[in-house]
Amino acid sequence: MSQKNSDGKRSARERLQEQRQREEARAKRKRTLIAGVIVVAVLGAGAGIAALVANTGGGKKEAAGPLVAPQGATGKDSVTIPVGKPAAKATLTVYEDFRCPGCGGFENVFRDTVNELEQKGQLKAEYHLVTLIDNNLGGSGSLNAANAAACAQDAGKFAAYHDLLFKNQPQETDDAYGKKARLLELAGQVPGLDTPAFRTCVDDGTHDSWVKKSHEAFGKSSFRATPTVLLNGKSIYGDQKNPLTPDKLRQMVAEAAKG
Known part of the structure; x- marks a missing residue:
């Protein structure tokens, strides 16, 4: 086998290996991204439930600003x-x-x-x-x-x-x-x-x-x-x-x- 053919086969193997590494890296990033999305979705759902519970808890809301009674209010x-x-x-x-x-x-x-x-x-x-x-x-x-x-x-x-x-x-x-x-x-x-x-x-x-x-x-x-x-x-x-x-x-x- 000529040195030229040997170098060509080695380069092809290296390119194939590099391609596989790139694909594995992409797959890893994709898995990480999907996991992140799932976590965010779960956290978002939890926040929504908390808001729902807060809104159905008798309708009590925190008063905003200082309490100012109208003029002449009694009792x-x-x-x-x-x-x-x-x-x-x-x-x-x-x-x-x-x-x-x-x-x-x-x-x-x-x-x-x-x-x-x-x-x-x-x-x-x-x-x-x-x-x-x-x-x-x-x-x-x-x-x-x-x-x-x-x-x-x-x-x-x-x-x-x-x-x-x-x-x-x-x-x-x-x-x-x-x-x-x-x-x-x-x-x-x-x-x-x-x-x-x-x-x-x-x-x-x-x-x-x-x-x-x-x-x-x-x-x-x-x-x-x-x-x-x-x-x-x-x-x-x-x-x-x-x-x-x-x-x-x-x-x-x-x-x-x-x-």
Whole structure:
């Protein structure tokens, strides 16, 4: 065999060996890459489960920013917004969610009666704002609307804005109040409310932590649904066998005045 042929065969063997080494290196890199992808996927799935567990753990979220109660808020932890004359002998306590259709139903039936009794000085109301629908269906409309209502309280316009929010209440599954632009648009219908200070309060979520505190207080109470309506501490709404009517409410308030 000539030296030339021997060198050629040796070069071919070397090239084949080098090719095999390259293929083995590629295969090794591929296996490593696949293993890495699997690890990332497993970690990602674990994070998703953790988020799901966190989101279904009662809907409790960490309050963002300092707790700022609205002007004039009263009661334990200042989570109550009062409406009406303090000297009134009858107190209507209402736990409400601005996305709650049952709350809208209560407001639509009893709004005029409650406002009439408040104006006469016979009834005062105490409102507690909660975020049940956000927690149950997702979204931020309950929180944003409650914060906006607290901002209206700062401006001395809570009652008017509260009523307007319920008059324009969207469907329960429509998180329209999650859009702050909608809350600001409605504020334009309340004379003197749509000011730079109010807009900043709504946009910044100034009272978000206070709303969450109010909802936590509701969760610690014995009440489990909205609306919850009490008159001088006694539940008066929700009894199907003895439904409340505007006339019955007037009678109860009159009896409280006598007592």
